[in-house]
Amino acid sequence: MQSTKYKANTKESPSYLTFPFVAVVGMPLTKRALMLLAVDPLLKGVVIAAASGTAKSVLGRAVAEFFASPTGKAPFIDVPLNVTEERLLGGLDIDYAFSTGKRRLDRGLISQANSGILYIDDIALLESRLANQLLSVMDDSRYQIERDGISAGIKTDFVVIGSFNPDEGGVTKRIAGSDRVDCIGAGDSKFRGENRVASAASAI
Numbered sequence: 001m002q003s004t005k006y007k008a009n010t011k012e013s014p015s016y017l018t019f020p021f022v023a024v025v026g027m028p029l030t031k032r033a034l035m036l037l038a039v040d041p042l043l044k045g046v047v048i049a050a051a052s053g054t055a056k057s058v059l060g061r062a063v064a065e066f067f068a069s070p071t072g073k074a075p076f077i078d079v080p081l082n083v084t085e086e087r088l089l090g091g092l093d094i095d096y097a098f099s100t101g102k103r104r105l106d107r108g109l110i111s112q113a114n115s116g117i118l119y120i121d122d123i124a125l126l127e128s129r130l131a132n133q134l135l136s137v138m139d140d141s142r143y144q145i146e147r148d149g150i151s152a153g154i155k156t157d158f159v160v161i162g163s164f165n166p167d168e169g170g171v172t173k174r175i176a177g178s179d180r181v182d183c184i185g186a187g188d189s190k191f192r193g194e195n196r197v198a199s200a201a202s203a204i
Helices: 028-039 056-066 085-089 094-100 128-140 193-203
Strands: 045-049 076-078 090-092 105-107 117-121 142-147 150-155 159-164 183-185
Touching (some): 045 056, 056 117, 056 159, 085 142, 090 150, 105 150, 128 142
């Protein structure tokens, strides 16, 4: 397996370099959950709950190398903190409307993640209303946009990888108890100091 770094396949992640999955030290339970997500089509999501500095976001991004889409590398879409409903689901393409005088759909992050991964760091901070909408789309693999004179039915099938620090709060009960997020990775609580040193050394 190649161990060279590469950029995530999305314009939503312009500055991230993906560290090879196999090079991450420790976190065996989290790794197993993510590998199951990659190979079992019945699983729809993994939420990694672990303290800061335990490589949870690194693993979440690195597992993308095991996913594939009909066009090649699967899309990996980062959901930014404080994302809006319009950015998540889609809405009017303002630039196109100004330049042409016509309406066109600006695809949301959920649509862009079709056949790939929607990654949500600090998922515990995701607004409850948006979390509910996300779960509904995961369940139906489609959603309807009715906004700014645009009416569109959008099909999208993706998996969700989320991460959060349990010391800073937890995910909503609906996410934690959802049968759509089929596997909750509780994280590996014993990520010892030597593992952190080894992880840092392997990244140099």
